[in-house]
Amino acid sequence: MYKEKIKHKISLKKRLNFKSDFWDVLNYPFTRFLISIVLVCYCFVFIKAFINHQFHIPLTIISLLCGVFYQSYQIIRNKEKILIYSILSLFLSALSFISIQSSSSNPLIIWVYFYLGAYLMIFSVEHHQSLTTPFGEGLSFLFALGICYWFFEKQMLGVDTVLSTFITIILLIFLLYSIVHAFFEIKHHHLSRFLLSFFTCCSILILSIDQIIELYSQGDITSEHRWVERLILLFRYFLLGLSSLYLFQNLMLLLSYFPNKYTRSYFSDVKQNTLIHIKRFSEDQISKTEAWFALIFTVSVYSLNYIYQIIPINMSIWLSILLVPLVIQSFFHHKIDQSLTVAKLHASSSHKQISINSRIKNRNKRKRRKKSNSNKK
Numbered sequence: 001m002y003k004e005k006i007k008h009k010i011s012l013k014k015r016l017n018f019k020s021d022f023w024d025v026l027n028y029p030f031t032r033f034l035i036s037i038v039l040v041c042y043c044f045v046f047i048k049a050f051i052n053h054q055f056h057i058p059l060t061i062i063s064l065l066c067g068v069f070y071q072s073y074q075i076i077r078n079k080e081k082i083l084i085y086s087i088l089s090l091f092l093s094a095l096s097f098i099s100i101q102s103s104s105s106n107p108l109i110i111w112v113y114f115y116l117g118a119y120l121m122i123f124s125v126e127h128h129q130s131l132t133t134p135f136g137e138g139l140s141f142l143f144a145l146g147i148c149y150w151f152f153e154k155q156m157l158g159v160d161t162v163l164s165t166f167i168t169i170i171l172l173i174f175l176l177y178s179i180v181h182a183f184f185e186i187k188h189h190h191l192s193r194f195l196l197s198f199f200t201c202c203s204i205l206i207l208s209i210d211q212i213i214e215l216y217s218q219g220d221i222t223s224e225h226r227w228v229e230r231l232i233l234l235f236r237y238f239l240l241g242l243s244s245l246y247l248f249q250n251l252m253l254l255l256s257y258f259p260n261k262y263t264r265s266y267f268s269d270v271k272q273n274t275l276i277h278i279k280r281f282s283e284d285q286i287s288k289t290e291a292w293f294a295l296i297f298t299v300s301v302y303s304l305n306y307i308y309q310i311i312p313i314n315m316s317i318w319l320s321i322l323l324v325p326l327v328i329q330s331f332f333h334h335k336i337d338q339s340l341t342v343a344k345l346h347a348s349s350s351h352k353q354i355s356i357n358s359r360i361k362n363r364n365k366r367k368r369r370k371k372s373n374s375n376k377k
Contacts, residue, residue: 034091038090038091038094041094045096045107052106052107056106058109058220059220059234060220060237061237063234063237063241064237064244066238066241067237067238067239067242067244068116068120068242069241070241071242072123075130075245085119085122085123086119089118089119089122092114092115092121092122093114093117095114096110096113096115120244120245120248121248124245124248124252128249128252133246134280134281134282135197135280136282136283136284136285136286137282137284138182138286138291138324138325138328139200139325140200141178141179141181141182141291141294142321143200143204144174144175144178144179144199144203145175145294145295145298146203146207146298147171147174148175149313150207150210150313150314151167153306157171174199177192177195178196181285182286185285188281193277193278193281193283194274194277196281197277197281198277201250201277202254204243204247204250205250205251208243210314211240211314211318214312215233215237218233232311232315236312256269290328293328294324294328297323297324297327301316301319302316
């Protein structure tokens with residue numbers, strides 16, 4: 001109890017020092033000068049928005065920010081740090097003053113995008129290890145099915161052109177590779193873990209960028225939209241906010257493979273990022289029942305959506321990727337755990353039986369030795 005109290009006091013001191021150091025920096029003369037410049041920039045932004053009668057932020061942007069802050073809290077569970085990152089983002093987003101001068105669009109929306117970019121950059125730099133999400137065979141298999149469906153809906157598969165042929169070959173290799181590892185018990189090595197992680201990272205980026213382009217083309221909620229369409233649009237922006245933190249990190253992982261003039265140690269950076277891909281891919285293998293359920297569920301959802309066009313393509317893919325693990329964890333894992341416990345009981349009982357038999361044999365040997373010794377005497 002005494003040691004726990006000391007640890008609690010030390011953690012409280014660290015939190016207080018972190019916050020006090022941050023607020024002490026704000027009392028410096030140079031930071032006060034920066035704050036005054038930032039306030040002047042923000043005054044210009046709000047005055048221009050008021051003059052142009054564009055003094056509003058759309059609900060979709062608010063839903064996007066809610067998704068970003070919600071996922072930030074789920075990752076670090078620290079409100080004080082999120083507040084500090086938000087204040088720092090306010091400082092950096094004052095640079096939107098430069099682009100707002102020569103733009104005729106809503107200045108508040110431009111400022112929000114600058115603020116969001118600054119927040120994502122600060123958060124990804126501070127918590128890059130938390131954002132490198134670990135995944136395994138199941139998730140890579142779901143993304144392989146989803147990206148194949150996306151290219152099929154976009155009519156980019158086939159052998160008509162060189163580009164479509166190249167895309168078809170790459171997707172078939174990725175799909176077959178993930179199917180083989182999902183349905184057969186093959187041990188993973190460094191190359192398989194890297195390839196599956198790299199292809200999954202590319203799939204996440206393609207689907208996320210397509211969702212951003214599609215949502216941007218749809219625009220804001222208007223009176224022409226029905227209430228169901230409004231809710232779906234707000235939910236899609238919220239999902240985009242949830243995935244934006246991981247999207248930024250995956251983008252950084254892929255961009256590190258392209259050489260540029262700012263990186264001196266290119267090969268060491270490539271080696272380090274390759275190790276990140278290998279380490280974040282789990283060696284745990286899924287069962288055949290889970291693989292069959294994922295295949296049947298996703299193919300049926302994609303087929304129904306292809307025939308009836310119920311929801312957008314991107315939304316059907318993300319919903320399938322979110323729902324399949326939840327269903328497997330709630331239904332299949334209970335049965336798997338039960339079978340494991342039964343197997344453990346059988347193993348323990350057989351182990352006990354073996355130990356009892358060995359004891360009986362040892363006793364008989366001892367009796368025989370005693371008899372032989374007595375006969376000799």
